[in-house]
Every structure is written in C-alpha cells, then in structure tokens.
Amino acid sequence: MRLLETRSIDIRVERIKFSKYLLHPVNSKVLQIKKKIFRIPPAGTILLNPAQSFTSTRLILTYTRCLTVVGVLISTMETLKKGMETLSLIDLLEPQKSRRFGEDGKKNSSEGGDGVQREVYIPTEVEEDDLFSTSISSGINFDKYDSVQVDVKGTGDLPPKINCFSELNLRELLVRNIGLSGYKKPTPIQKTGIPLILAKRDIMACSQTGSGKTAAFLLPIIQFILQKGEFSSASSQQKPSCLIVAPTRELAIQIKDEARKFSKGSMIKSVVLYGGTSVGYQCSQIVRGVDILIATPGRLLDLVSKGAVSLDAVQFFVLDEADRMLDMGFLPEVKRIVSEGNMCCKTSRQTLMFSATFPYEVQSCAAEFLNDYVFVTVEKFKKRQKLKDILDDVGTLKTLVFVETKKNTDFLASWLSENNVPTTSIHGDRLQSQREQALADFRSGKYPVLVSTAVAARGLDIKGVEHVVNYDLPKTVDEYVHRVGRTGRVGNKGKATSFYDGNEPMDRTLAHELLKVLREGDIEIPEWMQGDNSMDDNGASSGFESHTRSQPVASTSVINNEEEENWE
Template sequence: MSDTPLDSFSQLQLAEPLSRAVADMGYTAMTPIQAQAIPVVLQGRDVMGAAQTGTGKTAAFSLPLLQRMLKHENASTSPARHPVRALVLLPTRELADQVAQAVKSYAKHTNLRSAVVFGGMDMKPQTLELKKGVEILVATPGRLLDHIEAKNAVLNQVEYVVLDEADRMLDIGFLPDLQRILSYLPKQRTTLLFSATFSPEIKRLASSYLQDPVTIEVARSNATASTVEQHFYSVNADDKRRALHQVLKSRGMKQAFVFVNSKLGCARLARSLEKEGLKTTALHGDKSQDERLKALESFKKGEVDLLVCTDVAARGLDIKDVPAVFNFDVPFNAEDYVHRIGRTGRAGASGLAVSFVAGSDARLVADIEKLIKTKIELEAMEFEEDIPKIREQGRINDGRRAWGGDDPRDVLDTPRPAPRPQRHSAPRDPFFDQPYQAPAATEAPTWEASAKHATVRGISANIKPKRKVAALFKAVAPAVTA
C-alpha cells in the first residue's frame, strides 16, 4: 500500500465485484474516516475509530471486511460452507436494518451471504435464514443471544467483530450482553469499534476488547458537524408546540426530525401535531418493529412531514436531505445531542438544529456546552401572534388610552368629564341623616319607663314577679279552740 494519502475508492484496488458495487452506488471520493480506516482494516489491525456521525463509517468497515473474506467465497449450497465469519453488533433495530442493507449492497456481486437479526419480529424467518448459512451477521445483542441459546447461530469461526456506535454499546445496558456474546467468539480475531463519541470511561472499556488498536480520529472528538446551523431558543414548556410551528413556517421546512425524551411524550406530541394539521408519525420503543419500519419508510418517501421520535432514531439513521432536527426536549445525555443533530447536514449538505430550552433545562444545556466546547447563547422566541395590535390592546404609542376611533377627548389637554354620582339601589333611611340629640336630663330611660314596678317593697322593679298559678286546693283556715 502506498504512503500517498488516499482520497478515492479507485485507489484502494478493491476486488472487481466490490469496485463494481461501489460504482453502482455512485461513490467516488472517500470520506476522511474511510480514507484512514479502510487501509488499516485491510492490514488486519484492530481499530478504534471516532468520527462525526454521518461520515460513512459503515463503508469504512464493510468494504475492507468483505475484501478480506473473499478468500472464503464459494457457491456451495451447504450451510457448513457458509459459517459466520464477521459479526456486526449495533444498539438499535433501525440501525441494524440499515447497516444490513448497506452490506448486502456492497456484497451483491459476490457469493458472500449476509443476514440481520433483531428483536420485535418473529424469530422463525430469521432462524430459516441462519440455517442456510451466512458469512456476515448483523445483529442487536438481545436477539443474537436468543439465537445463540436456541443454537441457531454458531460463532466459533468468527474472524471479525464490529461494534458500531460503540459508546452506546458499552454504555447503558449492553455491557453484560456484550460480554456474554464475546465469550462465544474465538480469542484470535480482529475487533473494530466505530462511534461518533468516546468518553474516557468508554475508551478504557473498549481497550479491554482490542489488541494493540490503531486509534483514528478524523475530527475533534464529540464535535458537531460544521454544516449544521445550531440554535437554542428559551421557550416556556407550554409554548414549545407554538415555537415548532413558527420555525417550520418561517424557514419553509418540509421535513424534520423532532426528538423527545420519553415514549409517552413522543406519542402525545405526534397526536397533537397531527391534529394541528401536520403530517406526523411517531417512532419509539413501544411500537412493534413492523410499525417502526413503516414509519421510517413513509418518512423516507416524503409521505410524512415530521418524524417524532425518541433516541432510538438518534444513532446512525441515514436519511438523505432532511433539512432540520428539532430537540423538543433537551436530551438527558449530552452525547445524544451530537447524535441527534447528526441526522441533518449529512454528506456535506447544510442543516438546521433547533433546541427548545425550558427553565429546568439549564444543567442539561451546560453539559452540552461542556461536551462540544462551544459557548451556547440562548435566544428569545417571539411569537407572531403575540405582537401587540394597537387598537385591539386599547393603547397607542404615547401611553394614552384609546377611546375607539378618533375621539376628540383623546388629547392630554382636554379635561375629562366629572365622574358620575354613585347610584344606590335602595333609598337611605332619613333617621341616619338626622344630627345627634342628647336626651333631657329629667327624662327617664326608656327601659325604666316601660318597666312594671313590683308591689313588694324592697324588690327592684326590674325583677320579674313570680307567675301566679291557680291553686289546686283551697286553703282551709285553722280551727280556733276555745
């Protein structure tokens, strides 16, 4: 291999079937990650490759692996002649399906067989395909373990392992499954890790799987693509839908990804936007695989304007000419921000990334700022319908109250009419309007004048006399004795 830097596929001296497949796909110039990684993989070296998402990592590992496996190519119908020799592991179903389609396209002029297995679908068709024998197996970890336990997949002849989106694979939830899968593989193998982001912790984990790897970083780690115009708008949580409508209208956008943080929020937002007149479909983990694939296909065909999705769509999905990405919710993980906005501005095209920032998102924005090493300026969002309309608001520019039309009284020097006297619903009692008059000194108090005087001397007239009750028996005078 010459030391001259490579910039086109014609310089790689690939086998004729692979060169023809590359030409069929219209590829001529290589991306930086392809130019640096392909020669190293062709030498059989382990690789840790970091590149911005959307820069062609799939071809960077697929083409050299197919080139090296051509020595095993055969037209036999026996499954034993087609053992699994290359294993490609990916974190999401959509990404697995996309990579499998790319591998099949590159290998279409060869006798090398490929297959893809992922969850959410019936295992029987996958089992039948595996039983026929395949050289390249693309899989998600969970479903691959299902096939291993069912003895549908035998991995003892694997020569190449690829971990695509490696940070995700080794980060949340996939590490135990990965360790189990790698225990079934031969120890002598070539391991390739490709991802857009590598934290120091992930690098330490990855180094345990690689032997003397060549590290390739074609761009600043965790950088966002320069072709993507980024905006962060400070928006109240209740106004995010209005903000989305306004940006779509002002920019004349036809299609966009809209990312949210939860499956429930994804479904609700998609329904709301559909009711508001936008052709919308949802993509999240609770949907069946058939529904997810149909949603992607309708978006690719332009039948749907907005693809509202969770981070299952943030990694690696390659849909051309998507002009914008909206972060309806700021992602919890700063690395996911890089992946989300990588869905636009792909292959050198320009793109727009808009994030709506609520008051509670300050810490998340600070994490993104730290990761991408760029100062983030929050922009105020002014809604068109909130622009003051003078006559409707009842005020004019000099601060005076408008009286509805050209009223001559609407002048500062003109006195206002005197306030009208208040009206009372009931007439006032004249007694309360009379002046106070002190009672005469000789006049007895009313309560004394009306009191009945007691007949018994020495008892106050204010004490009520005992009530007289008729006697039941007539009193008899005592007899007088002589």
C-alpha cells in the same frame, strides 16, 4: 398429504419426540409417513416410526432452498404446518413444554410468561434491485469537507489516507456497487478508516451517525471475504466470517441492507437477527448460509446458546454505536457473546469499534476487546447540535427552519426527531397530502418544528410562527427579509436566528447587505461581524457566537458557523 416434492432438505436428528412419534436417521433415501413414501434428495434421509418414542433433545434443519416446506409434527400425523410463515424452528430446538406453552404454563406459544399475546413479526425484505434506489448515499457532496480534521493515533506504520476509492484497488464487483450506490468520493472516516482496516489493524473510531462509517467497515470486510473466496453453505450450524453487533433493530437492518447492496452479485450472504421477529423465520435465513451476521445482542445470544450459530470462525468483529450499546446496558451481553460464542482471542481476529462519543466505559471496552488498536477521531461538527441547543432553549415555540436543499430537509428533520425534538418537514418532492398533513401537525403543535425549503414554503400562509431559523442563509437579502418577516406578525413578538458560515461563498456575498439590514432594523450586531478587524473585505469572519436581542416585533440572532455539519 404432501411433505416434500422438489425442495431439498438436510435433516440431522438426535432422538426427538413429538407426541408419540419418533424421527430417527436411517440409510434409505426415502421418507415414510403412514406407509406413504416420499422421495428425498441424498442430502438428507429420515424415517418416521410411530411405534417408538424417546426423550426429546434437538432437531436441526438445514435448508438448501428458500421455499423448503417442512412439517411440524404435533398430536397427530394429520396436522402439518406448511410454509415458513407458520414454522418456528425454535419450537423444534427447544423441549416440548417450552415449545407448546408460555413460561407460566399458559397455552399458545405466542404468550409470554405474563400471559400477554406476543406479536410474531416476519419482516419484508427489500428487493435487491431496490437497495440502490432507497438508500441514502454518503460521499456525494463532500468536496466542502476536505478540510475536516481526522486525528489518527496508533503504534507502528500507519497507511496514508485515500482521496478517492480508486486508490484502494478494490474488486471490480465492489467498485461497481459503490458506483451504483452513488458514492463518488469517500467521507472523512472512509478516507482514513478503510486503509487501516485493509492493513488489518484494529480501530476505535469516534465518528458520528451519518458520517459514512457503515461503508467504512463494510467495504474492506467484503473485499477480504471476496479475496479469500470461501463462502458459507447450507448447514445446521453456521459459522460467519464477520459479526456486526448493533444496539437497535433499526440500525441492524440498515447495516444488513448496506451489506447486501455492496455485495450484490457475489456469493456473500448477509443475515440480520433481532428481537420482536419470528425466530423461526430468522433461523430459516441462517441455516441457508451466512458470511456476514448482523445482530442485536439478545437475539444473537439466544441462537448461540441453541447451537444455531457458532462464532469460532469470526475473523471480523464489529461493535457499532458502542456508546449507545453501553447506555442501553448491553455490556454484559457483549462480553457473553465473546465468551459463550467461542470467539477466538483478540490477537487472532480483527475488531472494529465505532462510537459517537468516547466515555470511560467505551475506553474500557476498547482495551478489553481490541488489540493494539488505532484511535481515529473525526472532527465533530457543531451546526446541527447548535440548532438543537437553540430549539431546546426556545421550548415549544413554533419554529420554521429554512434549509437550501430537499435532501437536507429530510436529513435535518430526521436527525432532530431522533434527538428528541419533534420535527416534521415539507419540500417539493412531497405529495400534496403529505404537505398538508405536515402543516396541520405543525399548526396543532404536535410537531413544533417545521423544516422546509424556501420554495416549498413560498406562497403558504403558515400562521403562528414564533421563531424562524435560517439554517442555510438565502442567496439574496430580499429573501432573508421575507423569511424573517414570517415571525412576529400583527404586533406580536417574534424571533429569528441565522447561521453564518464565513467559509461559504454565498454567505460572504450576502454579508455586507445583511449588516445593512441588521443596522437598519436597530438590531445589535455581534462583535465578530463588526468592524474591519473581524470581517475582511470578502465578508469572511472568525469566531463562534450566538447573540439574541428581544425586539417589539422581531429579534435576530446571527450565529457564526465555521464548522458545517451537513452529512449528505
């Protein structure tokens, strides 16, 4: 029977009983099991003595290598669970009863108190080199958003916003990883938020998902950790420098991948904790070392209570999507994290809160957790929300939404789906089988909204379209007529909605031709598009209005959209 060969392990034991076998510390540098001697590195020494027994308290294992093999001793010494996939460190940290049975005494540790079999999931981690190819880069097409207003309110001297990453004097490693990520220009929240965080100010930022806020707080935090030059090492109890709390496992995983991406090539270790996953696997990740800990509230509290994590060394405390966290009822858990984790007071740490909205509950949290904070509000964009409102109004009408780029096709479809509008999409980069499946789902009504580029939809006979939306106007009026003609066929009623942006050169170019088409079709023209007073010689317009008129064949709405929302 092999326990250890070349893998190193550091074990501290405080009298623990597995059946009749006792483990306790000794001074020798060997492990004795049934008179068989196994060499162990100086980092840890234990002796197994089956002749004695004590009451179990706890056993803490610290791994210094990823593939350390540890034996879990149960009824006889002949049984050894081998490998991280079958090892649950929580079994070793809890009393034997809770380790062997469910809460109601049922056998099988994967059963809960209700007797239902629980799935123990061990996630597959994205390879480091794949992080840059699978991520969505923010800050790529943000030249058009320079005019976005960012309001900053706070006391004292506030640093000016930046216009490019080179103004930040970041470490070379960070600069390289930013470039590999495809970031060419900071987003509005990054332009303002990064300098504030580097100035050691607490911030409360109202910024939407997809605005680049993750990089806004990760980049300065990683910069500080690199400057300090103190990194975590293998230990039975980890004390991260940065704690990021997120409401969902999906967001937590996303933040962790971003942290790994920006810190690639450094000694910074990022670990994620969330429920529904093998606790043993997550503990095995923690004990190797953690500088940046990303976690959902419940799982974090679980491991804090067991002593696997201490928060008394946290210098950066981040609450992401705070409004969603409160909606999900996590406020008591967040308060417990601060108190039970022995986190230092708010004047001795830097706290950063990010929220899409700023209701009273979020304001109260900001007052409780933040110290002399700066309030940052990024102007909210209305185009996507306006589209959602339109789709909500039309209900289950089969709607075909046209966008200009393949990337925005996926962005928009994902955003609508996340906001309870069942949506699928097609574009030129999809496999044929994926396109056919998307079309089948659209035709069947499983997904009543289909987002597509004009090129992908060209030549396809998409039957049953009741509503067409030009989210991005086409470049020619002929293409506009072709798109609108997809609805209201065979004498049936149809509806078409178009978004018009007077600040977009292509839209201004199309404006006069579009007016002609609307007049020829006897379609009511919105007031802001009529006359010389509301539309200048370049076709630019002002105001915001949605207008719809029912027609025997097709009705058309033209929506003025001065405030673009396209976070690519």
